[in-house]
Amino acid sequence: MTVASSSPPSRLPLGAAEAVAPVKKAKSRPGGDGALAALFIAPAMLGFLVFLLWPTLRGIYLSFTDFNLLTPAEWVGLGNYVRMVNDPIFWQSLWVTVEYVVLNIGVQTVAALAIAVLLQRLTQSSVLRGIVLAPYLMSNVVAGIVWLWILDTQLGIGNEIIAGLGADRIPFLADETWAIPTIAMINVWRHVGYTALLLFAGLMAIPNDMYEAARVDGASEWRMFWRITMPLLRPVLAVVLIMTVIGSFQVFDTVAVTTDGGPANATNVLQLYIYDSAFGRFQFGYASAMSVALLVVLSAITILQYRLTRAGQTDLG
Amino acid sequence: MAAVAETTTTVRPERRRPSFGRVMAWTVMIAIVLITLVPFYWILRTALSxxxxxxxxxxxxxPVDLTLGGFERALGLQSTEEAVAQGGAGGGLKFWRYLLNSVLVSTLITACQIFFSAMAAYxxxxxxxRGRDxxxxxxxxxxMVPTIFTLLPNFVLIKELGLVDNLLGIALPTMFMTPFAVFFLRQFFMNVPKEVEEAALLDGAGKVRIFFxxxxxxxxxxxxxxxxxxxxTSWNDYFWPLMVSYSDSSRVLTVALAMFRAQTPQSGIDWSGLMAAxxxxxxxxxxxxxxxxxxxxxxxxxxGLK
Structure with missing residues (x-):
């Protein structure tokens, strides 16, 4: 089975080599170590029930209420959802988010694949892998601020270079058309190395003999990529895509520190609108309804991607 | 890139002559390394200007006009007048305090989450x-539940518990477990040979003892x-601490940094101080x-889930 979606996208895919193994089906006889098991599982169970299961159910409940934190939640039925469907800002946010995800995931996946293949076919140096991973250690906040500075219209080195080449300076984060692509690329910078290493791990599972054999037959690297690498990497790529798409939809930090939704709502991504509704206007019910909408969108995408990519899944041998 | 056909089967991959394709590939690799690393240098260069x-x-x-002023402002070592004169906002940012908060929260989350998750994994x-599976x-x-979905209800809960603007409130939701940590460690424990445990059991050790x-x-x-x-992950988290912390007592570095960026002085953003921070x-x-x-x-x- 493939656990496709994870909450913190940063978490799911990490696995120690030691832990990689098929789940063995242990025979569980009832009874046994009941009391001891209860003791061992108690803290995790508490965390699971109180901070994962309960908030999930509560979030769904709150989406049907009018709630401002101060007075008790008041049941309003589908009121929030009716309002959401008729709210142009909600649709605008959703659209902006989708635009961001398409750009972010599109560029990131191609770049990560390129880096992974280069790391596999050119050099397997762990120093290079470390360098590629470095931006991932920065928080989104740090990455956002650094690129805000580099891309500053007047003083940023990025624009200095553009001006030096004789072109017009580009207000990357202050312009309605440029802002979303720019934020998408900033997040590519931070996450591409991590994604590349995930793909690299998948590439390492492809036996080197296959490349050797293909080379004997006179195949070019380009041909080997399409005939060996891509088909065999496909299942891994599918899982990585599902995870990164889900992570991408939750974009917030980078936008919050660079543009804060502006200019003119051009970067008002869904998470930012949800945050603003809850903490700026104390409309927790409405914010919850939008969270539910996001959850539905993410689930739908996960199922769809899973169905699409599972078809024709290949395996080694 | 035509490869040289081998006549004998060798185990070692043979060395190929640097071809046009390989040179191109290295060029791309170097470009990637530069794009990755130059921003780090630029932070340093700006912070020292x-x-x-x-x-x-x-x-x-x-660095232009080499100075440690940026670091002094970030760490709150300058007087307000001094800071304003050098293009800072002069707002009192207590970076040592935020650094300590970040360390405390991240340590608390990491230590507890992994210990409790390991117990559950065992x-x-x-x-x-009964009912294990x-x-x-x-x-x-x-x-399957995106973290983002649980944030709002968790905030409501933390508020009800009276832990808003408290380091414990920031740590609590991820302190006990994450499904990932439990899963990850369970995978490891399942691969430890049963014999290891059985040997210890024969020696009369209890299961608690075996675990520890x-x-x-x-x-x-x-x-x-x-x-x-x-x-x-917990060090870099921004969204959740942003919701829960309101004052210096519980502010972590990511939130403080975003605040520093938001307080723009009249003379424009204090880039030197911001990069130092x-x-x-x-x-x-x-x-x-x-x-x-x-x-x-x-x-x-x-x-390896499959």
Whole structure:
């Protein structure tokens, strides 16, 4: 089975080599170590029930209420959802988010694949892998601020270079058309190395003999990529895509520190609108309804991607 | 890139002459390394420059007008007048306090989450009890819920518990477990040969003792890997601490940094101070990475769910 979606996208895919193994089906006889098991599982169970299961159910409940934190939640039925469907800002946010995800995931996946293949076919140096991973250690906040500075219209080195080449300076984060692509690329910078290493791990599972054999037959690297690498990497790529798409939809930090939704709502991504509704206007019910909408969108995408990519899944041998 | 056909079968891949394709590939690789690393240098270069210097020579590759003023402002070592004179906002930012808060929160989350998750993982992997598979399936289903979805209701809960603007309130939701940590460690425990445990059992050790004395020490490598990654994740978290903390007492570095960026002085953003603050916020993770780079890099792969 493939656990496709994870909450913190940063978490799911990490696995120690030691832990990689098929789940063995242990025979569980009832009874046994009941009391001891209860003791061992108690803290995790508490965390699971109180901070994962309960908030999930509560979030769904709150989406049907009018709630401002101060007075008790008041049941309003589908009121929030009716309002959401008729709210142009909600649709605008959703659209902006989708635009961001398409750009972010599109560029990131191609770049990560390129880096992974280069790391596999050119050099397997762990120093290079470390360098590629470095931006991932920065928080989104740090990455956002650094690129805000580099891309500053007047003083940023990025624009200095553009001006030096004789072109017009580009207000990357202050312009309605440029802002979303720019934020998408900033997040590519931070996450591409991590994604590349995930793909690299998948590439390492492809036996080197296959490349050797293909080379004997006179195949070019380009041909080997399409005939060996891509088909065999496909299942891994599918899982990585599902995870990164889900992570991408939750974009917030980078936008919050660079543009804060502006200019003119051009970067008002869904998470930012949800945050603003809850903490700026104390409309927790409405914010919850939008969270539910996001959850539905993410689930739908996960199922769809899973169905699409599972078809024709290949395996080694 | 036509490869030389081999006549004899050798185990070692033969050396190929540098071809046009290989040169191109290396060029791309070098470009990627530059794009990755240059922003780090630019942080340092800006942090060591003065604000007037940055305005005068924005494209100078070296620090302009070399000064530690940016770091002094970020760490609150300058008086307000001094800070304003050098292009700072003069707002009292207590970076030592935020650094301490970040360390406390990340340490609390990492230590507790991994310990509790390891206990649960052991119960799932090695103990026999009624309903084990059902409960585990429920935990796994928890992976499906995006964190972002639980943030609002969790905030309401933390508020009801009276823990808003408290470091414990920031740590609490991820302190007990994450489905991922439980799953990750369970995978490890399941692969420890049963004989190890049986030998200890024959020696008369109880199962609690086996967990603490035998299995947990054996799991030190995956535990360390998980710990470093959990630490980095909690250190870099922004959205949740932003919701929960309102004052210096519970403010962590990411939130403080975003605030620093938001308080723009009249003369424009204090880039020198901001980059110094960014460097201070990022440095602990870079140092941590320096120590664990090889382990982290080689451990990033799939959890092998299939």
């Amino acid at each position: 003065s604000n007037p210097g940055l305005n005068a020579q924005p494209a100078d590759p070296l 119960a799932f992997a090695r103990l026999r009890w 059902t409960v585990f399936a429920l935990f796994l289903a928890g992976l 004395r035998v299995l947990l020490p054996m799991a030190s490598t995956p535990v360390m890997t998980l710990a470093v990654l959990t630490y980095i 960014t460097l201070i916020a990022a440095l602990p993770m870079l140092v941590l990475f320096g120590f664990f780079a090889r382990r982290i890099v080689s451990s990033i792969s799939f959890t």
